[in-house]
Amino acid sequence: MAFYGVASNLVMYLTTQLREATVPSVRNVNNWTGAVWMTPIAGAYITDTFLGRFWTFTISSLIYLA
Numbered sequence: 001m002a003f004y005g006v007a008s009n010l011v012m013y014l015t016t017q018l019r020e021a022t023v024p025s026v027r028n029v030n031n032w033t034g035a036v037w038m039t040p041i042a043g044a045y046i047t048d049t050f051l052g053r054f055w056t057f058t059i060s061s062l063i064y065l066a
Helices: 002-016 022-051 053-065
Strands: none
Touching: 002 022, 022 053
């Protein structure tokens, strides 16, 4: 939900508040969208490769509880 809320207004924010040109702001939003969609895949690969399923669950649960 937060992704779609930010993504829908990000070009407008970059062009009006930060005075960025339209083409670079659209390019920045597209790069941000790609990063948002690719980092969970990379994170899942890294955690499954190095930590394993159970340690990933345990560590993430402890972080959540903290």
